[in-house]
Amino acid sequence: MTELCEEGGRLYAAALRAGRISREDAEPAPCLLEFALLHPDPDDPDWLRPVPPAVALAQRLTPLEREITERRRKALDIAETFEPFMALSGQPVSSSDSITVLEGSERINTALNLATAQCRTEVLTVQPSGRISEESLLRGLERDKPLIERGVRIRTLYQHTARYSQEKLAYAAHLADGKVEYRSIDELVERLIICDDTVAFIPARDDQQVALELRHPGLVRYLIKVFEFMWSRAVPLSVGTPYEPAPDGITEIQHSIAKLLVEGHVDEAIARRLGMNVRTCRAHIAKLASALGSGSRAQLGYLIARSGILEQDP
Template identity: 65%
Template sequence: MSSGRLARREAENAPCLLESNLLHPDPDDGDWLRPIPASAALAQRLNPIEREIQDRRRLAVQLTDLFEPFMAITARTEPTGHSITVLENDGHIDAAIERATAECRYEILTAQPGGGRSEDSLTVALQRGQTVLDRGITMRTLYQHTVRHSQGTLAYAARMASGNVHIRTLEELIDRLMIFDRTVALIPAREDRQVALELRHPGLVEYLAKVFEHQWSKATPLLDEVPYAPSTDGITGVQRSIAKLLIEGHVDEAIARRLGMNVRTCRAHIAKIAAALGSGSRAQLGYLIAQSGILDQGRPR
């Protein structure tokens, strides 16, 4: 209906027309309603909202001017370098990583425990890493040896390969770690990695950088062969590492997590160790590992 008029009692079945200002009372007879153009009705609804937005903007400007002197005082007396910030959920964590990456000028150190990374995480890492490389920033990343069997991670490493990108692997790693210019560090605060800590305290960040450097010195460049001791009595270097954790009392899930492999692969290795040593039970396997001397065979002389 765009012309004529409508009895008010008939419009009661469509109250939204009145609420939206699409009908207004007939000036000649209050029992009737007349339509108005939708553009005019929309303008009537938007005008108060736009006025409120303008009022809010003016208030924001006034508050900014009011707080500016105090912000300057805070900046001088409470440097942001001494802070620990709790980041909850992926959105806040990703925002903190993006912010630290944008602030970074010369070096990023990262430790990425676990096996091969998912396609989505590698895509994000590639986009973020390429931006960093274009700015001439050096990157050093630690993975676990198990990524050497991940085609996706190897393809990512190949794409990132350049003079200022270095990747090494270790059998075991500390938890995830990111350090930017040795001034900002991010670490997980919960096992599910839905909570992280952003550290800007110089002492904490420097300590974490030293931990990274210690592990980096023991790691193997990605393109080099891992220096496992040769297979002895059918037991490989990886299996010796699993055997060591077994006799320390770790369960399969914990061993898999520490070595960056899935539980199925870990259990397959345990089955091979048991077969090689002739073990018929889990309890007997621990005893046979201790008696076999296979752990001594993997130690440097």
């Protein structure tokens, strides 16, 4: 079993918040026990206590570590095999060589594995919010652990909503190291991976099945500057929270929502851009309306503009 069922995820989150869950309530989600996410409460046999997500993640990753080590060795062997041939291309890069279309997840992952195996200094990544599957987690570890062991620096940008994702928090904790930094920001448009100042990868289609491999020096430098711009405005994942109210009673995430509301975006578009579900987005809009004393959606836009909150730094 590789996926935690939806009901299991909901009950596990509830157990983490409450500190325990009754055996009866946990029965609809047997995946919780299969994942070893609950253990008996020593003080009361009718209750179960949740295993901390970082511990649960480590337990599930342990049997995969040997596979990761073997794949890492193969990836390095492949990179060393092709490195002399890549060095032969001493002529200037043409426009046709600098942008490569990668179709299909297998070809995309092969190109990413080769690029990270050759990386020597730093990897920059932008990861808009979304649930991490175990398959994606394994691929990430396959690429990230060898980099850390070689002393390569890794900086990753998430959206603020990642702070409520147990998978992302546990993944960050598992790779916590002086060379690895995680920050979050309110809005990220698309995924981005940059290796050194040599190659960048961006998606070319919403279903993530087509990507572009960019090797033009000018394009890569531009994307690095875009990353640094966002990084300077992001908040370390381990410090503070953008969901705490500012002195005006409005959180940073609500400032972001207010800006998008004034720009005319509908709830669904706002939720998509900020990496949250529509129900959560509407809950923030309701809190924003309450803070500003708005009685209707039309009045809310007027009060946002009149309040001057968009002219302040949240």
